[in-house]
Amino acid sequence: DQQVKQNSPSLSVQEGRISILNCDYTNSMFDYFLWYKKYPAEGPTFLISISSIKDKNEDGRFTVFLNKSAKHLSLHIVPSQPGDSAVYFCAASVRGGSNYKLTFGKGTLLTVNP
């Protein structure tokens, strides 16, 4: 029962263009969503998050969009750079309560070609 789904295992884009990474979730209780970037043999690095009370959050080249009715979020990277090549994980959580944890998707490998 996969509650967070990243249906595209990989994505390839040209340097300077937009990268769009998608994520779907099934648990309507999720109210906080995060994106992480991961290089091989390293721990994931937090990129950006969004609360369910918002539909957009922007930080530099990274923007996350949330569509609650569709249970869908996306990460936009503009412009894409070769250093953005990595695996990107979408994660979701339920805030509040004493048993806080993140549920992750399986990741999308982004390759940015020079």
Next chain:
Amino acid sequence: DGGITQSPKYLFRKEGQNVTLSCEQNLNHDAMYWYRQDPGQGLRLIYYSQIVNDFQKGDIAEGYSVSREKKESFPLTVTSAQKNPTAFYLCAIADRTSSDTIYFGEGSWLTVV
């Protein structure tokens, strides 16, 4: 992220042996986590702890054990009962008082031969 130390980075063990992975943090955060990464599987939660002397099973706790005797330490033991122990193990922390963002350590590679 700074403040989280996992050791060792690489570890080889023979099948049937227990092995303990260390995770230490100096950020005074209450919540600590252990995740496992396998190719194509994303990150799966093994155990987590919200406070000292308390911990909960995650989605794949079988064959693992943890302890939380000190706030700064959350060691993970991979026992001989874990059927597929070879994986990349990630420790993480969260400061629930300021945000709900979880930050990860650098990870430990365990290879069982």
